[in-house]
Amino acid sequence: MVQPKHLPEDRAQWDKVFLGAIGSPDPYGRQLDGLGGGISSLSKVCIVGPSTRPEADVNYTFVSIGIRGGSIDYSSNCGNMSAAVGPYAIDSGIVDIAPRNEEGGDLVTVRIFNTNTGKIINSTFPVVEGEAAASGDFTIDGVAGTASRVQLDFIKPGGSRTGKLLPSGNVTDQIAGVQATLIDAGNPCCFVSAAGLGVDGVLSSQQIDDNASLKQKLEEIRREAAVKMGLANSIDDVPGSVPKIGFVSAPKDTSVGNVVVRAMSVGQPHKAIPVTVALAVAAAANVTGSTVAECVVKSSEDGEPGIDINHASGKLTVGAEFDEEGHLQFATVFRTARRLMEGKVFWKT
Structure with missing residues (x-):
């Protein structure tokens, strides 16, 4: 800071x-x-x-x-x-x-x-x-x-970079041969199904990191998605941080969450889930037909409007509120923060 x-x-x-x-x-x-x-x-x-x-x-x-x-x-x-x-x-x-x-x-x-x-x-x-x-x-x-x-x-939070919740105008698009949902809420994100990638949706971050072909495919999808979303003119000038990309799957047991997500961050598998990616997941979960919504499973006891996202380190609860016209009004997440130190930082040229 x-x-x-x-x-x-x-x-x-x-x-x-x-x-x-x-x-x-x-x-x-x-x-x-x-x-x-x-x-x-x-x-x-x-x-x-x-x-x-x-x-x-x-x-x-x-x-x-x-x-x-x-x-x-x-x-x-x-x-x-x-x-x-x-x-x-x-x-x-x-x-x-x-x-x-x-x-x-x-x-x-x-x-x-x-x-x-x-x-x-x-x-x-x-x-x-x-x-x-x-x-x-x-x-x-x-x-x-x-x-x-x-x-x-x-x-x-919708349209944080592109001006639209669904930048391509579609709920799903074919990106690099895989069906994907491109959504912009908190940050632009691209979500594909684990099944579409041919991988287990509950891979650990280390298993993802060890799978060079999976990481290469995810980066190929991410770059093509960036162009489709209008974030770059070509796949060669795509920023490293956006769009974020993750793959989703349905949970086998809702006690672990309502949807399973594994996310990438600047080319690295995230050990949890970035908050802005979680916001996009919550928004996409409310868009019928999206790759995320197709994987959301809620039990009869789930009375809360939010969803629990299963990530590589556990669960994160996140909520999204839409108005009657389907516009995303706000998304909520809970975190922690505390002061560790303060003082001077010395830098070198």
Whole structure:
């Protein structure tokens, strides 16, 4: 997390600052000479500052940093990092929202304008004695321990990059010989069925990583989908971060979730599911005939409007609300975030 006031006035200098701080490019893929962790989910920068928009408290720009090649990608948002923006805005003093009950804490909402997608995210979380609460009993599959819950409401997330929930105008398209649903909610995404790929839908992230032909096929589909969605003019100039791609299947037992999803992130199999991909799954689950909707299984006891997504590390609950005309009004997901450290980061050219 960094504020614009702490960066060079010349924005053309920002990229080399980010690369130098994170430790890219690193031909060994480890980012030992920087703050990165050698995987896509740890090679990120968030720029957060005050907003002049009446509907927002802060502006937030997400930057994805390539590991080996050192690419700089501003083309998408990150849902997991979005969870940290609200607490950071409070703790760093960008937003002054004093709690109404300092003894027990209280919920506050920080309105975030994401510059990557042009969308508003409402982040709601408890504040204790003027700081975002860190302790709590909320758990997330794939994340150790418990923490305070952060509720993220993505307001009208449809068309984040393309202007339409279904960028091609179709519920499904034939992409690289496979039936796919192309949807833009939170981030542009492409969903294909595991059966269409001829693979087991519950592969682990390691099994996916070991399957070179599967990864190659998924990247081929992703690049063709990008052109179909209008995100690139050719398969050679497709951004690394969008569209996201995942394969879906129906659960054998609804106790593990209502739909099974395995997602890729910048060429790597994700060990859980990116939040923005989960939002797109929730939206696609409500589109009759989509590859996702065809795999959703709900038991008679499921009375909640949201769905549980089974990912490589467990389950994630996510909900999407549509109006009577079928327009996506908002999508909601719950995460955690806490302050780990603050201070100076030294970078090199």
